[in-house]
Amino acid sequence: MKKLVLAAAFAGAASAASAGSLADPIIEAPVIVEEASSSSNGIVLPLVLLALLAAAVASD
Template sequence: MGAWFRWTELRIFLEVNMKKLVIAAALTAAASTASAGNLAEPIVEPPVIVEQAESSSSGILLPLLLLVLVGAAVASN
């Protein structure tokens, strides 16, 4: 009868502790979901727009080339 008493005592001990463990886990889960997140607005940084820079000599290159060609044509006559 001693072994049966020990098994019954162990079963009761586990039932009581498992109930406490389940309650503690449920309270922890409820507390963690209640405090998750933030009420402040999220900070969204503006997108970076990359524009291609133009060369400052692009507007003068063609007239200079044309002037050189005209000068070469005049010099050859």
């Protein structure tokens, strides 16, 4: 019984002693997600306006 208690004490001391490390923690950089914008978005509005202008001229 005495050996069992002694073994448990050594096991507890050994696990507590190796709980941490001396190395610096590695901190990862935050991930930044940027939404990609389409280059065709700038041309859609002028094309729609041109189509409306052409329809207005054609109806006169």
